[in-house]
Amino acid sequence: MAFADVILSRLDELDLNVNQAEARAGLPQGYIRGVIRNDEKRAIPNLDKAARICEALGLEFYFGPPRDHGAVEVVPPKDDDFAKIPIHEATLAAGSGSVNGAEEIVGTLAFRSDWLRKLGVVASKARVARVHGDSMAPTLCDGDMILIDTSKTEVVSRSKASRRRPPPIYAFVEDGAARVKRIERIDEDFYAVMSDNPEFQTEFKRKSSVNSMKIIGKVLWWGHTSQE
Template sequence: MAFADVVLARLAELGLNVNQAEARAGLPQGYIRGVIREDEKRAIPNIDKATKIADALGLELYFGPPRDHQPVNIVPPKDDDFAKIPLHEATLSAGNGYVNGDDIVVGTLAFRRDWLKKLGVSASRARVARVHGDSMAPTLSDGDMILIDTSKTDVLARSKSSRRKAPPIYAFVEDGVARVKRIELVDADFFAVMSDNPEFKTEFKRLATISSMRIIGKVLWWGHTSTE
């Protein structure tokens, strides 16, 4: 289709004549008319003029590699397929201590219900928060989001046979500081609070102190945040 034909079709679509279109766009009189004339005086516009005419008519003038115009089949998700999990304002320290704000819900993140079911977490018991610090690197990085199952709070229930695997990660509050660490039972008297970053030492605590910690829940999933 010729440029003039596109312009004429767009004018008809907008319900405008040439004079109206030129005046509305602030173009000189005859600026558009010159490219749609039906005689030998029809002008072939250069790129600059064609662009201004296209802008005036709400058209896109594209010059570049061929573009893929194949239709994309988009199936909108059903609301029932997703659960909105609360995102808390407080961050969880992956270092030696970080003072957090109040435990306020600042938004929600949508997760597929069937995926949550595979993780074994009820949507009503799931929470999302952010990590602060690098003591759990490279597993957890500063700014990462983590999904917590608040129904799993028994940090010392792990059997000895499962110690071949890495100890689970828990979110907890200790001395008013929200933290995220691996926790593992050592023996009948002690448990360990461990970091994945070797620069941070393992903390050994007596079992009696577990009662002073508020276990938020077990970390089941995390998403890395790019800072580049």
């Protein structure tokens, strides 16, 4: 289809004549008419003029490699490809603790079942919650979602090889407040409860104190929320 024919068709769609279209777009009189004349004097616009006319009429002006306009086939996933993990209303403070009321489930978040298996997580033991506070920043930011494996409720000693990596992150309840921190067993009697934010000091706790905590589970995944 010729450029002039496209413009004429668009004018019909907008129910505008040439003068109205030029006036509405603030174009000089005759700017569009010159390219749609029905005689041999029809002008062939340069790229700049063609682009300006298209912009005035709400048309896309594209000049480049051929684009694929074919239909895209959408294949819905099978139900067994994904596991729906409950999202709890409770927040887990990355600071001194967040007191939550009920552990109400407010929705679900779908994770690929094969990905959960690679993590070693049984879907029925997985839970999702949100982080509150900045003591675990930049690893965990305020509002981030975390995936918790509730089958991992014991802080175990790590091997020398694994100590090259940061200690694991746990979600736990202490004195009625829900928290999320790194916990490392130092020796038979003491544990370190650590924040990733250097402004927060490491807490050293006796074994009896850690045993009195309710370890909700080990944090295995987190998703950052944009702070912009």
